[in-house]
Amino acid sequence: MCSYLLIGFWFQRPEAANAASRAFLYTRSADLGLYVAVFMLIGSAGTSEITASLESGSSASTTAGLLLLLAAMGKSAQVPLQDWLMRAMAGPTPVSALLHSATLVAAGAILLIRWAPLLTPETLFAVGLVGGITTVAAGVIALAERDLKRLLAASTASQYGLMLIAVGAGVPLAALLHLLAHAAIKSSLFLAAGDFQHAREGTGFDQLKGVGHARPWAFAGFALAALALAGIPPLSGFFSKDAVIAAALSGQGAAWLGPLALAGTLLTGAYMARALRLLWQGSGDTRPVAGTGWMRAGIWGLAIPAAGLGLAFGPLETMLDLPAPETAGIGAILSGLVAALGGLALGWLVPVKRLLGPAHQWAASGLVVAGGLTAWVGRPVMAVARQCDRLEGHLYAAALGVGHTALTIARGGERLEQRLYLAVLGVGRANLAVGRWVRGGDERGIDGLIFALVAGVRALGARARTLQSGLIHHSLAISAVATAVLLAILFSASLSF
Structure with a gap:
């Protein structure tokens, strides 16, 4: 309900009202998975104790786990329920920085991280597969976006897909580390986008070309967070993505989850490099912005943790006493780093239309198939x-x-x-x-x-x-x-x- 009200803050705008209704519809519909799963588990085990209910060994455990996955897919904007998050960017930018990067959207990933040790192997594989498909699909959507906030929203769905890959691989700790790093990284990116929006009165790439020259401090914070998200050492994203990739390459379903995790990492570097290139190249003209000092403090107050949070991962692992991913050797580290650097190079050097080829128009439309959920669910429900x-x-x-x-x-x-x-x-x-x-x-x-x-x-x-x-x-x-x-x-x- 709070998300609905915040997304629809400018309720006079049709796109904001529509986005708020869509977010409410998608997330509340997915929440039915949580309710039905709870009823099934209590009915099959005769108790509301989570451990006893999920360890009952009945088929209800797998079904309930899949229903929990459905709830997480709605909250964390996983395919095919990712569309609402991009449309939610019609709300105020501080709302996007808080709810749609670090808190509300995180609820789905947190649900699966907490329940991961109790999920059946079949459910875990489904979780990893959904996350892998999402990290690639949402990454392609982000690469084709022409609005900075919508690009960051698609990126959020893609990064939560990486977290689900780690959960599916049986290493929820890796997902938790990436969740923490992503919260600081994406919040600073959104706040920088808000600074650019004030300077150019919009977040479209056509409006933001060259704004980095006029707002160097905001651009520097944005660039630092972007490189951290891409997984460049020694920034926090490097350590968390290394844990996710190691989990994907060494855990169950590695043949599927490993390539998907590397593809998601490659796409992360590509769309962040594309954003950096468009923000830097072009005219540096801008208008005066009131409160620049406060906005700069907010950006860097989050960019610094985005860069150095990896130093806290070791003590955090010790404190939580959770199993770390089995090391996949230097190959996992090198493959992740090559994917990140390769993505940055592709995004900076190759135009997006050439990079995506015939799939560009489809990606720009959000990879919608036969009208998508809007045609099959949204319109009938409305x-x-x-x-x-x-x-x-x-x-x-x-x-x-x-x-x-x-x-x-x-x-x-x-x-x-x-x-x-x-x-x-x-x-x-x-x-x-x-x-x-x-x-x-x-x-x-x-x-x-x-x-x-x-x-x-x-x-x-x-x-x-x-x-x-x-x-x-x-x-x-x-x-x-x-x-x-x-x-x-x-x-x-x-x-x-």
């Missing part, structure tokens, strides 16, 4: 991805429609709830009004009448009490009056009848 994207769009629209419907229903429910609330509020207010009216009627009507009746009775009683003085003549007088009143009432009633 077509499926576009269909998936359309399906996702339809599903998204459907989900959005369901969401809108749910929101509409929710809004309707909210409005209904509001109306119910207002209705309940109205009923409550009406009940409160009736209660207030009943309370007022109760307080001012019935209670007032009762209180008035009580007050009247009490007043009448109070007056009646005044009649009770306790005097006999008063009582007789009252009785006489009451009797007269009663007789009057009775008389009146009798008259009415």
